[in-house]
Amino acid sequence: MSETSMLGPTMLADRAVLRVSGAEARAFLQGLVTQDVLGLTPQAPRWGGLLTPQGKALFDFILWADPDDPQAVLIDCEAARAEALAQRLRLYRLRRPVEITLTEFKVHWARTGAHGVADPRLLGLGRRWLGGPGVPGSGWHGHRLSLGVTEGVAELGDGETLWLECNARELNGVSFAKGCYVGQENTARMHHRAKVNRRLIVAPLAEAGERTRARYPELGLMVERRAVDALGDALVPDWLAAALAEPAPA
Template sequence: MTETRLIDRTLIRISKLADGEDIRQFLQGLVTQDMRTVQSGEPQWSALLSAQGKRLFDFFLWADGDDILIDCGKDDAEALAKRLKLYRLRRKIGIEPDGNLAVHWCRNESGKPADPRLPELGNRWLSNDLDKPAADQEYRTHRLSLGVTEGEAELGSDKTLWLECNAAELNGVSFTKGCYVGQENTARMNYRQKVNRRMVVVPLDHADEKRQRAAYPELGLSVEHRRIDDLEGLDLPGWLEKVL
């Protein structure tokens, strides 16, 4: 069997429980991505931030009719759902796990949606095929080889400003959508060009333990949060190097 299923990912379904509710409008004031761009078959990478603009959760948004599906790390799902329910207040909106679908990935799967961050990351899609073998290790290896970081283990929770996660370069934020949680500081950093640190993937033998967020000895890689002036001499991916 072809290995495509990302077992480390899960889905949260956001749905309206009464006429008049608007799921996109609900999420528009919360997440970094413009909900108007989330169309069927066109996932968008996004995040929920702290008021200071730091990453709390990052995820992919998928449209499913009037519903929105959130494709997130399995370890994040419970806390993310709980946070969204706080914002829901008394609105008739369902926020529940969806175990009927799985997240799938392949480096080259014709006809499937491209990863919205970088085309080189491959294709990502949702399916009710729950029997495919796990592709998590291959996905992680390929993702890190392109210098792309994600999830709490690498980005932390309430530790890293969203633009320091390379969100602008990887299409994880809209600067035209209007207000959302953490928008003020995020917009200010962008327009003043004040992104002083970056998440980077470096060889383990060049690791700086003080800046390290995650280590992958089996891959010989270290994920680190470094100042811009501490990136000189590193072999950075082209998509990042051209903006530094």
């Protein structure tokens, strides 16, 4: 069975879920991540990132409200990077009454159906939910890349790519209405000047070169950071084409 044909409900085995809890959990995250955490609800998760002070992506994740604790937040992140993310958050915690733990929740996905909620980045990505163990599958990655959506350290890099170059504005990964967070100054400046000269894109593997971030031979695709005036044969879905067509400010 091909990668892209397995679009039914499946557990994403490469994801893990952290829990940030305590009386100041939401306020703590609000001052760190790109998303508005205070307005998070169980039926509306949000994609966000933890950045360097220069506004470059270190971690990306999906934030979920914990239905059992109005102050707690569940962080749907890469399993291989979960401990590194937890350690990074603990560096910022200082003496705040906040706990950061790894949960037993698993992340599940389906292309269509009634389970879960819509992926906060793009409706076409399908449905997502947290639960117990399930049957792992491989259809998610091919589906995501076919829509031009990148994620994770292999594609976004570790402090190498500006958050808006990761298409964060177009994929609902940043709030420009909230207060300060790590990397906010440069991110806001780029947004208001509409100055995003490079983008992470998905392109045919045949175009791979020294700048290629991630290669997927089984899909014939790769991920690369390119100048917007040199996209070549990159996949340019409607959501990205609309952003690239926006006129630059006078």
